[in-house]
Amino acid sequence: MPSAGRKPDGAGAAPRLALLGALMLAGLGFLAARLHTFQVVENALYEGRQNRISLRRVRLPATRGRILDRNGAVLADNRPSWCVAFYIEELRAAGPWSNTVNRVDAEIDRTAAFLGREREVSREAIARHVHQSRPIPLVAFRDLADAELARFCEWDDAPPGTEVFVQAARVYPEKDLACHVVGYVGRGEPKPPPPGEYPDEFDPSRFNYFFHDLEGRSGIERTGDAALAGRGGLETLRIDAIGYKREVYPEIEPEPGRDVVLTLDADLQRAAERALGTNRAAAVVLDVRNGDVLALATAPRYDLSRFTPAVPADYWAALSADPKSPFLNRAASGRYAPGSVVKPVVALAALRAGAIAPDTVLHCDGKYSFGTDPQGREIAIHCTGWHGDLDVRRALAVSCNPFFNETGIRLGWDTGLRAAYENLGFGRAPRVGIPVGGGYLPDRRHWIQRDTANVAMGQGDLLVTPLQVAVMAMALANRGTLVQPRLVRDPGTGVVHGERVVLGRMDWNDRDMDLVREGMRDAVRTWRGTGHRAAVPGLDVAGKTGTAQYKAKVDGVWERRKHAWMIAYAPADAPKYALAVLVEDAPHGGGTDAGPIVKDLLLHLFPEYAAAEEPPPEDAPAEDDSDAPAVLEEPDDD
Numbered sequence: 001m002p003s004a005g006r007k008p009d010g011a012g013a014a015p016r017l018a019l020l021g022a023l024m025l026a027g028l029g030f031l032a033a034r035l036h037t038f039q040v041v042e043n044a045l046y047e048g049r050q051n052r053i054s055l056r057r058v059r060l061p062a063t064r065g066r067i068l069d070r071n072g073a074v075l076a077d078n079r080p081s082w083c084v085a086f087y088i089e090e091l092r093a094a095g096p097w098s099n100t101v102n103r104v105d106a107e108i109d110r111t112a113a114f115l116g117r118e119r120e121v122s123r124e125a126i127a128r129h130v131h132q133s134r135p136i137p138l139v140a141f142r143d144l145a146d147a148e149l150a151r152f153c154e155w156d157d158a159p160p161g162t163e164v165f166v167q168a169a170r171v172y173p174e175k176d177l178a179c180h181v182v183g184y185v186g187r188g189e190p191k192p193p194p195p196g197e198y199p200d201e202f203d204p205s206r207f208n209y210f211f212h213d214l215e216g217r218s219g220i221e222r223t224g225d226a227a228l229a230g231r232g233g234l235e236t237l238r239i240d241a242i243g244y245k246r247e248v249y250p251e252i253e254p255e256p257g258r259d260v261v262l263t264l265d266a267d268l269q270r271a272a273e274r275a276l277g278t279n280r281a282a283a284v285v286l287d288v289r290n291g292d293v294l295a296l297a298t299a300p301r302y303d304l305s306r307f308t309p310a311v312p313a314d315y316w317a318a319l320s321a322d323p324k325s326p327f328l329n330r331a332a333s334g335r336y337a338p339g340s341v342v343k344p345v346v347a348l349a350a351l352r353a354g355a356i357a358p359d360t361v362l363h364c365d366g367k368y369s370f371g372t373d374p375q376g377r378e379i380a381i382h383c384t385g386w387h388g389d390l391d392v393r394r395a396l397a398v399s400c401n402p403f404f405n406e407t408g409i410r411l412g413w414d415t416g417l418r419a420a421y422e423n424l425g426f427g428r429a430p431r432v433g434i435p436v437g438g439g440y441l442p443d444r445r446h447w448i449q450r451d452t453a454n455v456a457m458g459q460g461d462l463l464v465t466p467l468q469v470a471v472m473a474m475a476l477a478n479r480g481t482l483v484q485p486r487l488v489r490d491p492g493t494g495v496v497h498g499e500r501v502v503l504g505r506m507d508w509n510d511r512d513m514d515l516v517r518e519g520m521r522d523a524v525r526t527w528r529g530t531g532h533r534a535a536v537p538g539l540d541v542a543g544k545t546g547t548a549q550y551k552a553k554v555d556g557v558w559e560r561r562k563h564a565w566m567i568a569y570a571p572a573d574a575p576k577y578a579l580a581v582l583v584e585d586a587p588h589g590g591g592t593d594a595g596p597i598v599k600d601l602l603l604h605l606f607p608e609y610a611a612a613e614e615p616p617p618e619d620a621p622a623e624d625d626s627d628a629p630a631v632l633e634e635p636d637d638d
Contacts, residue, residue: 058136061213062230063168065257067182067220070292070489073266074173075182076221081169081309082144084111084152085137088130090161101127107159108140114155115141115148139165143309170214172304178269180298180329181262181434181487183219184307187212220260223434224488230257261490263292268604272297275600279593280324280584282331284470285601288575290500291474291483293432295601296467298330331466333437336582338458338469339546340399340530341565342421344476344516346408346456347392349420351512355410358515361389368405370450381405381453396519397529399545401457408456414444417455423506424472425482426464433487439464458546469567470580476520477542477569477578479513480506520544521572533595534568536602539609542575543568545595561585564593570602577605 067076086104093099104126112119121140129138144152153164170185213229216222233254272283276299285295300322306315319326328334350356364387370379383401387394395403411417418441421427427441442451442461454460467485475482484501520542523529531543546565551558564586569575579598586593603610 058235060233060235060254061168062232062254063256064170064185064214065228065230066259067224067228068259068261069264069266069269070262070294071265075178075262075264075266076304077171077173078168079171081142081167082149083139083165083167084141084144085139085163085165086159087137087161087163088134091159097130098127101130104130104138107162111141111152111159111162115144115152117141117148137163137165139167142167143169168214169309171308174266174270175305176301176303177266177273178264178296179219179301179304180332181219181264181296182304183221183434184217184304184311185214185221186217187310188215219434220262220488224260227260228257231255259490260488263287263294263486263489264296265294268601269295269297271295271604272601273299273301275597276583279586280330281597282334282466282580282582283597283601284331284466284580285605286470286474286485286578288474288477288569288578291486292489293467293485293487294577296331296487298328298332298334300324300326302326329434329436330582330584332432332434334465334582335437335439335463336465336563336565336584337460337462337548337550338464339548339563339565340401340404340458341469341544341546341567341580342458342462342472343396343399343404343456344520344544345420345424345472346404346411346417347396347516347519348506348508348512349416350407350411351392351515352507352509353411353416355412355416356392356407358392358511361391362395362403362406363389364400364402366402368402368453370453379450381450381457393515393519393522396516396544397522397526399523399530404457405453408452409449411456413447413452413455417452418444421455421462423482423504424475425468425503426462430467430471430485432467432485436467437465439468458548466580466582469565469582470578473567473569473580474578475506476517476567477575479510480508482506517542517572524568531566531568531595531598534566534598534602536570536599536606536609539570539602539606540572541568541570541602542572543598566594566598568598568602570606 064078066074066078068074086107088100088104091100091104091107093103101123105123108119108121108126119140120142121138126138149164152158172179172182172184213232216225216228221228231254234252235250268285272285272295276283276297279299281299283295283297284293286292287294302319306312347356351358364383366386367380367382370381381401387398387400387403390398390400390403392403394400408417421441426439429436429438440461440463442455451460455462471482471485474485482503482505484503486501521540523531523545524535524541524543526532530545534543535541544567546567548563548565549560550563552561553559562585564583565581567578567580569578579601581594581597581601583593583597
């Protein structure tokens with residue numbers, strides 16, 4: 001029998017078991033509560049953290065818009081560029097990341113040997129991609145030819161994780177046509193999307209990875225980039241702990257860029273470039289009715305088709321070293337003394353101010369003298385012609401320098417000449433749609449009387465661009481209305497700009513305009529006119545030539561050289577087109593240089609007059625050089 005004071009077996013174990021059970025239930029309850037908190041209450045918080053760790057946003061490039069001429073001719077387009085891409089997750093090698101880099105490097109070498117072409121990515125680029133961008137494919141070979149593409153697709157022993165990858169490449173069907181206007185593209189650098197480009201719910205404040213867009217580097221490709229580029233797409237990748245892609249979630253499809261339509265006429269542009277030939281030269285044709293730029297031609301040019309998918313280093317180096325400066329857009333940005341093409345404006349300003357009258361007659365004995373220097377030598381501006389007595393109309397036709405030297409001095413620089421040039425836009429870059437130059441309008445520092453005489457015939461410090469001179473010719477054609485030139489007809493918005501933008505009115509009266517316009521017609525239609533080589537039988541043309549001297553230092557020696565100019569508009573009574581042509585280092589504006597180019601352009605603009613062409617009579621003067629000043633001033637010693 002058990003003793004009276006001893007507890008039965010198991011009597012003390014029951015409370016302990018109960019306590020243990022309670023603790024276990026409490027623990028289970030706590031775990032259940034925490035599980036509920038994690039999975040229900042704080043689900044969004046932890047899901048967001050997980051997504052930030054495992055999700056990567058990738059920007060997809062958009063198809064670039066085209067560039068078209070006014071009639072729909074394609075100047076810039078896109079084509080598929082077939083590439084070979086390597087997916088790093090399928091080439092992973094055991095051990096450190098350098099092993100994976102080695103494997104990818106070896107497979108790229110093997111692929112290059114199979115295709116028979118040089119490899120395009122370095123080992124450093126592979127390592128950078130493996131460490132920074134391994135969820136997206138590494139594009140190792142670009143722009144495969146058709147034969148290379150077919151061969152790769154039939155390769156039984158192709159490296160694992162490779163596939164054909166398509167990217168858009170720019171194509172320029174017309175090669176060098178209007179190359180300075182169209183421009184070229186390069187690979188765009190990653191940058192944050194502009195505000196409002198993507199819906200707020202996607203909030204792509206930054207992308208993790210980019211497939212690079214094409215980005216405009218010059219011309220319309222650059223200034224129209226916002227319209228041409230379109231909107232990039234967005235996809236999300238889910239990656240694993242090692243950084244490899246596991247799933248792809250398309251989010252936003254790329255939105256193609258919009259087409260940009262120019263006012264250029266591709267056929268006229270081609271005719272202008274052909275007429276410029278191998279010269280260093282420029283030609284501008286404007287529509288007098290609305291300011292449309294129909295041709296903006298420069299020579300020499302460069303082949304845009306060589307710039308895609310990337311410009312070869314040797315071609316770029318050759319262009320950069322070329323002394324003819326093929327990258328210079330001479331028509332829009334070249335700066336030159338205008339020479340005698342400004343004389344109609346000088347005449348109009350002087351007539352308006354009363355410095356001369358319509359019946360004023362001045363005498364030309366072949367020079368305009370300023371007296372003598374301290375050594376007793378005559379200081380004079382010469383011209384090769386000896387015109388005798390002449391009025392405004394004849395002075396314009398034969399381009400008499402002494403007449404306009406005296407006219408300019410009577411008018412004065414501050415009191416008339418500078419305002420006339422400034423009102424025409426000289427010294428300011430016109431807004432045309434691409435970067436252009438503004439020339440140079442001199443101030444009056446250290447000004448002497450000879451400076452006024454020089455700028456009155458377009459010499460001295462006055463500098464203009466061919467585009468500015470064409471705008472001046474358009475103002476002469478439309479009797480004093482200054483119209484803004486327009487190069488972009490549809491900037492990709494679907495809305496065509498208005499008919500014209502008027503920048504101002506010149507204070508020229510009709511009587512003076514009639515007189516000056518008759519002088520410009522005489523310059524072309526008479527054999528003694530300096531622009532007679534631009535005459536088109538049956539077509540009434542008004543024009544003005546110019547021969548601008550400048551100084552160039554060649555091998556340490558100063559040389560006097562000349563640029564040839566001509567402006568024109570036609571038909572003279574009801575002008576449709578205004579033209580400006582410049583030829584560098586050419587002897588005569590109206591001779592065998594600018595004049596014949598103007599004639600070629602007029603025949604293209606008015607083909608109905610081509611049948612009336614006839615050779616000049618045998619007794620026609622070979623050249624009237626009175627347009628060119630024989631002596632200006634001695635060059636500086638430095």
